[in-house]
Amino acid sequence: MTQGPTIFDRSLLRLRQRRARAAGPATFLVDRVAAELGERLSAVLRSFDVAVDLGTPTDALRHALAASAKIKTIIAAEPAAARLDNGFLRVAADEEALPFADASLDLVVSALSLQLVNDLPGTLIQIRRALRPDGLFMAALIGGNTLAELRQAFAEAESEVEGGLSPRVAPFADLRDLGALMQRAGFALPVIDSDRLTVRYDSPFALMHDLRAMGTSNVLSDRRRKPLRRATLFRMAEIYARRFADADGRLRATFEIVWLSGWAPHESQQKPLRPGSAARRLADALGTKEHSAGEKPGGAD
Numbered sequence: 356m357t358q359g360p361t362i363f364d365r366s367l368l369r370l371r372q373r374r375a376r377a378a379g380p381a382t383f384l385v386d387r388v389a390a391e392l393g394e395r396l397s398a399v400l401r402s403f404d405v406a407v408d409l410g411t412p413t414d415a416l417r418h419a420l421a422a423s424a425k426i427k428t429i430i431a432a433e434p435a436a437a438r439l440d441n442g443f444l445r446v447a448a449d450e451e452a453l454p455f456a457d458a459s460l461d462l463v464v465s466a467l468s469l470q471l472v473n474d475l476p477g478t479l480i481q482i483r484r485a486l487r488p489d490g491l492f493m494a495a496l497i498g499g500n501t502l503a504e505l506r507q508a509f510a511e512a513e514s515e516v517e518g519g520l521s522p523r524v525a526p527f528a529d530l531r532d533l534g535a536l537m538q539r540a541g542f543a544l545p546v547i548d549s550d551r552l553t554v555r556y557d558s559p560f561a562l563m564h565d566l567r568a569m570g571t572s573n574v575l576s577d578r579r580r581k582p583l584r585r586a587t588l589f590r591m592a593e594i595y596a597r598r599f600a601d602a603d604g605r606l607r608a609t610f611e612i613v614w615l616s617g618w619a620p621h622e623s624q625q626k627p628l629r630p631g632s633a634a635r636r637l638a639d640a641l642g643t644k645e646h647s648a649g650e651k652p653g654g655a656d
Contacts, residue, residue, distance in 0.1 A: 361576045363471050365449070369434055372412055372570030381568035386415050387552070388466045388495045388612060393419030395614070396464070396493060401425070403461040403491070407432050409482070410450045410468030412570065417443050426462065450478055455485040458619075462486075465494040470527050471574070479540035489621035492542065498549050498611030499529040504599040505562065505608065512591035516584065533613060542617025543624050549613045555605040559595045562608050 375381075389411070402425040408416050409432050420429050432448040432455075448454050450465075450472050463482050472478050482492050513519065528536075530547050537545035556562045566572045599607050618624060 360473070362473050364574050364576050365451075365471075365473070368471055368570070368574045371567070371572065371574065375568050375570035379568065380413070380570065381565045382413055382415065383554075384552070384569065384610060385411065385413050385467050389413075389415035389419050391612075392416060392464060392466055392493060392495055392614075393423070395616075396420070396425070397423065399425075399491065402427070404428060405460050406430070406462035406464065407455070407460055407485075409448075409453075409463055409465040409494075410434075411464075411466040412468065414443065416464060416466045420464070453478075453481045453485055457484045458487045458490075460485050460487065461490050463490070463492045463494075467495060467497060469494055470496040470498075471571070475528065476536050476539060479536055479542075483540050483542055483617075483619055486619035488619050489623065490619040492615070492617050492619075494615045496533070496613045496615065497527050498613040499527045500551065500609060500611040501527055503609055504595060504606070505559065508559065508591045508595040508598065511594050512587050516587045516590050527611075528613070530613060533615060537615060537617050540617075541620065543620040545615070545617040547613065547615055549611055552610045552612065554608045554610060555601065556608060557605060559592045559606065562606070 393416070396419075404427045406420060406426045406428065407430045408420065411417070411431075411433075414431075417429055417431055420426050429443060431443045431445040432450075432453070433445070434447060434449045446454060450468060451474055463486060469475060469478060486492060530549055534545065534547045537547065554562075554565075556565075563572070595606060596604075601607065
């Protein structure tokens with residue numbers, strides 16, 4: 356079997372997440388996403404016997420699920436074995452190798468984890484297979500416009516100081532790519548949308564401190580192994596402040612959150628109408644005259 360490219364160093368990611376938890380993590384982003392995902396789930400008019408929270412780096416989403424009367428059993432699936440005693444049912448699992456039997460789960464949710472898997476298509480296929488017919492998948496991922504300011508400032512600084520570029524910020528997927536992946540994985544009724552959160556900082560160094568405290572600083576497999584040059588770092592800070600400062604001097608940092616949802620196929624679900632099966636013509640609904648193919652409106656030659 357051909358193995359896909361290794362984009363992220365998953366061992367380094369887990370190491371940095373453990374260090375971030377030990378030092379005191381920055382959780383504002385995952386807290387916000389967990390609350391939003393809980394609200395979105397509350398609009399779903401059905402209950403779930405077995406739910407899995409896949410890879411969410413804190414317990415915030417589990418607590419949001421536990422507050423819902425719709426969910427009977429919540430299982431946390433994550434690779435950090437040291438966290439298997441925090442009050443929830445847990446299973447040690449990597450997002451890229453799920454241990455669940457086919458058609459064994461009613462709900463799978465995930466917050467700010469799946470953007471860092473190397474084989475996202477394969478992970479989505481595994482999730483869909485693990486869901487029972489009419490089971491639901493909901494997730495929030497970091498989107499492709501995240502940290503655009505930091506990306507641009509680093510690129511310009513490295514070009515000026517070092518005469519070249521090295522990967523500094525992960526290449527996250529965009530909406531169109533994720534929509535195609537959901538369909539490819541076999542989800543029914545997929546829905547993909549996004550929103551953007553702007554966080555303001557006193558300096559780029561404060562932003563980079565938060566990224567380390569999230570355990571998500573550069574974990575690209577092709578990252579540069581040499582220490583970052585001070586001249587490059589300070590030039591990046593100058594460019595960031597010049598290009599992305601508000602009137603009060605504080606700096607903007609964009610986080611794009613992409614929301615995914617889809618259902619395991621079931622015969623009870625709505626089906627798209629067959630072409631030509633509409634009961635009314637579009638022209639009648641719009642109150643206009645229908646023209647045959649090749650005919651110009653107004654009867655012009």
